[in-house]
Amino acid sequence: MADSDRRSTLLDAYENAAVIVSGIDADELGHPTPCPRYDVAALIDHLVEAGRRAAAVGRGQAPPPGDESPHVELSDAPGQLRSAAERAAQAWGDNSSLPLRHAMPWGEEYTGATLVDMYLAELAAHAWDLARATGQTDKLDPSLALPALEGARAMIKPQYRDMAGPGAPFGAEVSPAPGADDWERLAAFTGRDPQANARSVSGERGAWTSIDGYRAGRGGAARARRSSSPSTSTFRDVDTGDKDGR
Secondary structure: OOOOOOHHHHHHHHHHHHHHHHOOOHHHOOOEOOOOOOEHHHHHHHHHHHHHHHHHHHOOOOOOOOOOOOOOOOOOHHHHHHHHHHHHHHHOOOHHHOOOEEEOOOOOEEEHHHHHHHHHHHHHHHHHHHHHHOOOHHHOOOOOHHHHHHHHHHHOOHHHEOOOOOOOOEOOOOOOOOOOOHHHHHHHHOOOOOOOOOOOOOOOOOOOOOHHHHHOOOOOOOOOOOOOOOOOOOOOOOOOOOOOOO
16 A cells, blocks of 8 residues: 655644744743653754754655754744745655655664654644643644644554653553544544643653654653753754633
């Protein structure tokens, strides 16, 4: 069966993430998120880095080992996500990119279509994390969650759950509540509990972190607070409404 083509949805995921980050206030940077070991500030850094990696992989570059993310100032993050989206559109623009196989640092190979699914699910899940942590779930793009969920289901294999320890890079799937929407179903599939209190989500069991860092065996914990040092890219050739529940 041919791989699905979710490239356009991946680009939508960048914009969705940029909209959520644009709505974050500076006094929310220390809030916990549903993603273990990341507060809002650290998860913004991680999200931008994931966007850069998705574009670089499309150009044939393997992601570097580890899960470290350069610091990004809050005011710069939406623009950096949109710039990464432009690079991703160029990198993944040729149809031949989908069946092309990419060797990863941990010794496995994936088709381009599988990697698109991986980064689509990562960008979408972390946008949900940030929206949940900062009361912006009403700003999530309703058309994005279902294809992101389909991409996650195609990519996340059972052996990836708790592979590097409890909840890393993925924990056990959570059963969504009856009537859960697609965003909540995506969150539940990637190990989050959509019913958990939004202000006590820190350390939530099993939430997505980053598969490329953990598969390389170096899934380090993010710092609770990032310094204000200038942003740099891991890739040498990469240029780098009302809130609910508040």
